[in-house]
Amino acid sequence: MKGLVFTEFIEMVETDFGFEVADRIIENADTSSKGVFTGVGTYPSRDMAALLTQLQMEINQSIPELLRYFGKHLFHRFSKLYEHLLTDVKDTFDLLQRIENFIHVEVKKLYPDARLPAIDAHMISHDTMELMYRSRRKLAHLAHGLIQGCAAYFGEVMEIEMENMLEDASHVRFIIRKV
Numbered sequence: 001m002k003g004l005v006f007t008e009f010i011e012m013v014e015t016d017f018g019f020e021v022a023d024r025i026i027e028n029a030d031t032s033s034k035g036v037f038t039g040v041g042t043y044p045s046r047d048m049a050a051l052l053t054q055l056q057m058e059i060n061q062s063i064p065e066l067l068r069y070f071g072k073h074l075f076h077r078f079s080k081l082y083e084h085l086l087t088d089v090k091d092t093f094d095l096l097q098r099i100e101n102f103i104h105v106e107v108k109k110l111y112p113d114a115r116l117p118a119i120d121a122h123m124i125s126h127d128t129m130e131l132m133y134r135s136r137r138k139l140a141h142l143a144h145g146l147i148q149g150c151a152a153y154f155g156e157v158m159e160i161e162m163e164n165m166l167e168d169a170s171h172v173r174f175i176i177r178k179v
């Protein structure tokens with residue numbers, strides 16, 4: 001997982017939960033880099049799991065809740081950092097349909113070692129999208145938060161349902177309905 005994701009996560013914890021919480025989770029998490037993350041580095045995704053486990057103990061929220069919270073925040077940050085990828089995108093559904101063949105393709109050009117999920121998004125009626133998420137990293141709750149962040153960015157209200165297609169959560173189906 002790219003260092004950028006870690007630095008964004010740590011900055012969010014510092015701002016929203018305080019520097020002391022951030023210091024403690026970094027200190028107590030058993031991470032490969034001993035708590036040192038740089039934007040240009042690459043770290044195992046289990047390091048993110050280790051940080052989330054510590055944060056869960058600090059602030060008494062579940063890991064799925066924390067991943068959704070982070071996902072929302074991360075989309076907001078992506079919309080600033082990668083503004084050029086969003087210039088002619090008109091709404092949430094439009095953006096979600098561009099992840100696989102455009103947005104994550106550009107990400108891969110920028111960071112050839114990026115580990116990205118497979119996203120298959122298509123409309124199933126005029127106001128409803130089916131989005132399939134597949135990844136060995138099993139970060140569907142992060143995807144959920146990113147989708148929520150995307151809807152917030154476009155000022156849209158979406159109902160989002162999530163269903164595991166495989167028990168280990170490596171394949172998850174989202175039904176996203178504009179209300």
Ligand code: HEM
Pocket residue numbers: 001002003005078079082085086096099103104107113114115116117119135136137138139140142143144146147150
């Ligand atoms: C401007 C929009 C977006 C940008 C620039 C972007 C970029 C990125 C980047 C840089 C990573 C990290 C890759 C790594 O650590 O190796 C990532 C991972 C990821 N992206 Fe996106 N992304 C965007 C939108 C979305 C949206 C809307 C979703 C929702 C479905 C999504 C789903 C994910 C997930 C779940 C991961 C974690 C890796 C995994 O699950 O395998 N992304 N993306």
